[in-house]
Amino acid sequence: MQLHIQDLSKTYSNGVQALKGVNLTIPSGMFGLLGPNGAGKSSLMRTLATLQEADEGTVTLGEIDVLKDKEKVRQILGYLPQEFGVYPKVSSYTMLDHIASLKGISSKGERKDLVESLLTKTNLWHVRNKSLGTYSGGMKQRFGIAQALIGEPQLIIVDEPTAGLDPAERVRFHNLLSEIGENTIVILSTHIVEDISNLCNNMAIICLGEVVAKGNPAELTQAVKGRIWKKSVQKQELPSYQADLQVISTHLKAGKTVIHVLSDERPDATFEASVANLEDVYFAEITSRMETISA
Known part of the structure; x- marks a missing residue:
C-alpha cells in the first residue's frame, strides 16, 4: 500500500x-x-x-x-x-482497554491480549497499573x-x-x-x-x-558531496562571509563561529573540506528557499 x-x-x-x-x-x-x-x-x-x-x-x-x-x-x-x-489519574492499562473498546474491539479477552501485547512492545508493562500523570x-x-x-x-x-x-x-x-x-x-x-x-x-x-x-x-546527501566547506571565524566577521558566500549554517564551537558554505569550489585557501551530511542538505535547501523568497 x-x-x-x-x-x-x-x-x-x-x-x-x-x-x-x-x-x-x-x-x-x-x-x-x-x-x-x-x-x-x-x-x-x-x-x-x-x-x-x-x-x-x-x-x-x-x-x-x-x-x-x-x-x-x-x-x-x-x-x-x-x-x-x-487522563492523569487513569492507568495505562485501563486507558488502552477503554480506547480499544471505542475502536470496536468488543471481546474482553481480545482486548486483554491486545493491551498486554502493546504494553510489552512499548516497554510499559512494569508500570501498567501506575497513573498516567506519573x-x-x-x-x-x-x-x-x-x-x-x-x-x-x-x-x-x-x-x-x-x-x-x-x-x-x-x-x-x-x-x-x-x-x-x-x-x-x-x-x-x-x-x-x-x-x-x-x-x-x-x-x-x-x-x-x-x-x-x-x-x-x-x-x-550525495548531491552535495564535495561542495561543503567549513571555516572558523570571529562572530563579527560573519556578516561579510554571508554577503559574499552561500553560508548555509553556523555553529558555535570553542568560542568561535564555524561556518558551513555551499560552493562548487573551495572559496579560498583558508577553508577546509567538510564531509557532507543530511544536516548540510537540509540547511542548503532551507536557506536557498528563504533567499528566493526574500529576493
Whole structure:
C-alpha cells in the first residue's frame, strides 16, 4: 500500500498559506518529513489524519480517498500528535482497554491480549497499573504510540515525537518506530535532522508549505558531496562571509563561529573540506528557499 498526495493546498482564514501544491508518494516503511517550525509539517499531518479539510488536491491510501472517506481512513489510522493529553489519574492499562473498546474491539479477552501485547512492545508493562500523570515524557510518548497501534493501523503519523526526550528515551523511541515501520506506512514529522538520518529510507524537506527536496537521505546527501566547506571565524566577521558566500549554517564551537558554505569550489585557501551530511542538505535547501523568497 502507498499513500499518494497530489497538488495538496491549504490556506487558513487568517491568510496563511500552509500548504502549496504538495506532491508526495509515500511507500511502506519509515518516511521522514523534515522542516523548520512553521514549514507546514503539522498542517500536512492534520490533513492526512482527517482533522482538517484541504482546499485543493487529492490524497489516496491504496483505494481509499483520504479527503472524502474519512471514516475508512480513521479505521486504519494511528496518530500521535505533537501534543496530546492524558487522563492523569487513569492507568495505562485501563486507558488502552477503554480506547480499544471505542475502536470496536468488543471481546474482553481480545482486548486483554491486545493491551498486554502493546504494553510489552512499548516497554510499559512494569508500570501498567501506575497513573498516567506519573509518567515521564518518554513514557508518555511510548503510551501515545501504544494507543496509536490499536486496531493494527496501516498508516501511522507521528508529529515531533522525540522533542523534549532525553538521549536514552530517544534511542528507545527510535527502536520502537523502526520495528513498527517494517510493515506499515509510518510518517515521522520532525525538525530534528538526526532522527530522519537514523530512521528513514525515504524523506522530504518542506519549507513554507512547499516540498523543496525528496528522496533517499543518502542520495540527497550525495548531491552535495564535495561542495561543503567549513571555516572558523570571529562572530563579527560573519556578516561579510554571508554577503559574499552561500553560508548555509553556523555553529558555535570553542568560542568561535564555524561556518558551513555551499560552493562548487573551495572559496579560498583558508577553508577546509567538510564531509557532507543530511544536516548540510537540509540547511542548503532551507536557506536557498528563504533567499528566493526574500529576493
